[in-house]
Amino acid sequence: MTTRRQLVALLASAEFARAYTLTALAAAFMSFLIEQLMSRVTLATIITALAAAGVAMLLARREELSLLRLAPTSLLGFLVLALISVLWTSDRSDTLTSWLTLLGYSIIAITIGHVRDTLQTVRAIGDTLRWLLALSLALEIMSGILLDMPFKALGIEGNLAVGGPIQGIFGTRNMLGFIAVIAMITFVIEWRTQSIGRLVGALSVSLGAFLALFSASPTVLVLAAAVGVVTTALTIVRHAPPARRNTVQWMLGALVAGALGLAFALRHQIIRLLDAGSDFSTRADLWNMILDFVAQRPVTGYGWFGPWARGEFPFTYINFLLADHHQSALNAYFDVLLQLGWIGLVLFLVMGGVAIVRSWLVASVRRSVVYAWTPLVLITLAVDSMFESFTLTGAGWVLLVLCVLRAGQSRSWRENIDAAQTGTIPTLRPGRDEG
Template identity: 70%
Template sequence: MSDLRHPVRLLASAEFARAYTLVVLVATFAALPIERLTSHVTSVTIVVVLAAVGVAVLFARREELSLLRLAPTSLIGFVVLALLSVFWSSAGGATLTGWATMFGYAVLAITVGHVRDTLQTVRAIGDVLRWLLGASLLLEIIAGVLLDTSIPLLGIEGNIAGGGSLQGIFGTRNMLGFIAVIALITFVIEWRTQSVTPALAVCSVALGAFLALRSASPTVIVLAAAVGVATLALTIVRHAPAERRSLVQWVLGGVVAVGLIAALVLRHQIIRVLDAGSDFSMRADLWNSILDFVGQQPVIGWGWMGGWPPTQFPYLYINILLDQQHRSALNAYFDVVLQLGAAGLILFLLLGGVAVVRSWLVASVRRSVVYAWTPLVLVTLAVDSMFESFTLVGVGWFMLVLCALRAGQTRSWRENIDAAQTGVIPTLPPKE
């Protein structure tokens, strides 16, 4: 019996949880270079093995967990709908493969969310991103300065010396910019919580800011503006007197609504300022083509795929019409409505929207600034989803599930059920 208990104790230990989290984060954030340096099969195998270990970890910790609070309801609904789409998809095998990948990353995020608290998660992500961004900068310097060549295997064009855009180990400038913004949020939270030394914090923020700027991604400017506005609004709410906090929230909500309307009205001027006219024109053509196919399957979509399989209908046909080689809709919301219809879009919006509201309310009343990490990352994901489909696959999906789980752990209807079963009234102290 002692031999059987030993591996269970190992899986349930804090040391294993920390090691597992770091391995999961490296495998998730570095999925592209792992795949390109080995193979797609290797990358998938890593996710499958880590997901299996994650299930074992959750089982070992089952006495600490509540089945009702294992995952958000909207997440379960979205994942179940994606699985059911196998029955109406024109390519059931590809749909099942895409679903399995999505489910694997969801299991990884759920496991990390339950074995690490918010500060531990931030520290782990900060450590991993420091190494990966540092490796990106080093390889850019080697390719663009020392060798004056590109590294096609990793998608590095070697433009650092000439002032061109950088890709790092993440394949594209937009992905590098997206990762750099998440890293900046994480590094600043580490700095504010004094989780790392000031020198390391300053160097980390400088590294993230440099790569974000040198990615030359138009989306970085939008993401930075959105995160900046969200940070300012959250700071105002956190410093407002408790009796006026609700009023302040409503006023800020109104300001955001007005701002969104103004951005919609002035979209052409904004596009000119960002010098992204041709890029936006290409996306507009893509989205118009997608809407034609959405009209044929408006409720349940064409079946879940995640990333677009290049040989499957309707993705192949869309690319033929546009004479392009798109691997996504370049917009998570268009991608969801194409693949899972209006039903999937509603569940996806519920998943992200409820998570934003919950995490925002928690961050507005908790003293520790670490609680600001979740809503700020969710804002980044929501805004980036308007320009890319990163949130539906790989690291983007992992971060969405992790943040949604983190938000639901503090403010959820499940707390009331747990309270009824245990006799403990769930509370959220105003300051901590």
């Protein structure tokens, strides 16, 4: 009995929560490297072990948790739909395996979201990405400058000396660029909250910017521009007088809608400016082909597979028709539409959209800048999902679930139910919660 109590105490301890968070985040962000150096089975084993440990931690902390607020309804709905798609998929075993992978990463993110607060989460992600980006740079220097040879086992081509593109330990230049942008957001938040010193903050941001630049990813410019615009807008809202804040929110919303319309009208000029014509042309051909297949199963899709499985319909057939070897739809929204139909896409959009609105409202009234991390990361994920499917697997999915959970913890109908039971008032009042 003593041993059992000691185990429960260990699982519920803050030290174990911190160690678990760092280990789980490292595994998620290093998923490509683990799979390349070891195997997909090894990665699956690690994720399974971490998910099991996460469940044990939640059980050990069950007295301080609310089952009603364990996970957002939209997330649970998406997971349930992905599971029941096994009924109409072309390969039930692959769909079930892919769903278990999705569930494993979801449990990891849910666990982190409940055992660590926002600042602790930001610091853990910052520590993890600092080491992984530094490792990426060190390997790129060895491969591209010191040894002048590619590290094929690591997916590193060794192009640093010629100005890129580089991949680091993340497999592709676009993934490195995406991770670098997420890292810079996190490093700046750490810096502003004085979680790290000025020197470490400056070096961290410089590291992220350097790798983002040498990734030569056309999506980095889009992500950087989106983050810059959103940061400016959020700063304006946060500094607006409380009485005028709603008016400012609506004005900014109208400006964003107008900017999106203008960007769509000038999309061809923007593509030429970014020198991304060939990349966009490839994506346009792929998306048009996907829509042809979606028309055959518009409601339910073809079943959940996550990254495109080899030899499975319709992915192999799409690649055959395009004479290409895509491993995703190069767009998270099209991937969800193809695999889970319009039902899945609506759930996915609701999950992300509601989380953005909730986190934005919280960040606009809370004084601490740490609350800006969630909406900034969510919008980065939303924008990147227009060009890649990173959000649906691995670190991208962990970040999405973590942000959706964090947003739901602050503004949710569940809070009203909990308030009725506890007698507390969960609303955010500008005069009280800005401090």
